Amino acid sequence: METDIRKKLAAKIIELRKARGFSQEDLAFKAQIDRSYMSRIERGLVSTGIINLEKIARALEIKPYELLKFD
Structure with a gap:
């Protein structure tokens, strides 16, 4: 189940990032998160904390809860 949530979160971040025309590096810079860590988040390899989600x-100019609204 944890893996499912990580994959859904990863897909949501990628969707929102691409909709804004950001590269992964752009988003990492704007969020002040290491690019390699952002890559691991987007691949669903890590369970990141609330601070990083915020x-x-x-950086995406949304409310944090919107990252957890999965279809």
Whole structure:
């Protein structure tokens, strides 16, 4: 189940990032997260914390809960 959530979160971040025309490097820079760590988040390899989710949401100009709204 944890893996499913990580994969869904990864897909959501990628979807939102691409919709804004950001590269992975752009998003990592805006969120002040190491690019290699951002890559692992987007591949669903790590369970990141709420602080990083907040940073990512801020960089995407959305509310943090929107990252967890899965279809």
